């Protein structure tokens with residue numbers, strides 16, 4: 001089977017330079033391998049989803065010069081490509097995972113108090129409800145028993161990754177929503193993705209997703225975690241750094257080729273930030289050389 005990559009944005013707002021760079025790298029990887037590029041809309045987090053954001057993301061990506069072979073707008077053989085249309089499928093896979101899960105009634109606040117986490121870090125769930133729900137009167141989340149140590153993996157950018165992704169994690173939330181880890185694994189499997197290329201902020205999700213593939217008896221994919229775009233202060237690029245959404249740049253008169261050129265230069269694909277079409281960059285991406293960026 002040929003290479004199949006994907007880009008999986010959450011429609012929580014307009015895409016910015018950081019998201020656009022990850023999309024560009026995923027597209028270049030797929031095109032460089034002569035493979036397929038799949039677009040998937042991860043809209044399960046209803047409270048954070050913004051009306052119109054999914055459509056705006058597709059328009060911004062197309063404006064930048066990226067295209068996709070399968071996706072919410074063009075369809076394809078592995079659809080649906082929008083997560084809110086797959087709830088029955090997630091429920092079915094969740095049921096198959098029952099031997100590896102348990103109901104958890106801990107609140108977010110309780111977990112934060114119990115877990116020793118450095119400030120700002122995601123707390124490691126200490127397994128409080130493993131022996132039975134501590135608050136049987138409450139709605140329960142469904143948690144997956146994470147192997148300890150978590151599975152290690154070889155990342156195409158980062159090399160060997162071990163010791164991240166500890167702690168039992170949620171597959172189905174107390175509010176009834178399916179969690180990202182479950183939906184992402186089901187979709188990457190259903191969409192026959194061969195390599196997951198995404199931002200380095202998600203590296204701790206990968207051992208969890210590998211553990212799910214193993215529990216389900218599904219083949220484990222290849223992974224590539226690309227560096228995040230940083231703001232001038234060295235922190236991950238965010239809204240507070242100013243007008244950085246693609247839509248805002250376009251409204252301010254920037255052309256797509258200049259944006260693509262700047263993004264490509266930022267990861268060393270070209271030696272100067274000159275106007276460039278994505279198609280001109282195909283064949284230049286070497287994942288192992290992104291590591292130091």
Ligand code: GLU
Pocket residue numbers: 007008009010042184197198199202
């Ligand atoms: N939807 C996730 C996000 O926008 C990305 C998930 C993934 O690439 O695995 O952060």
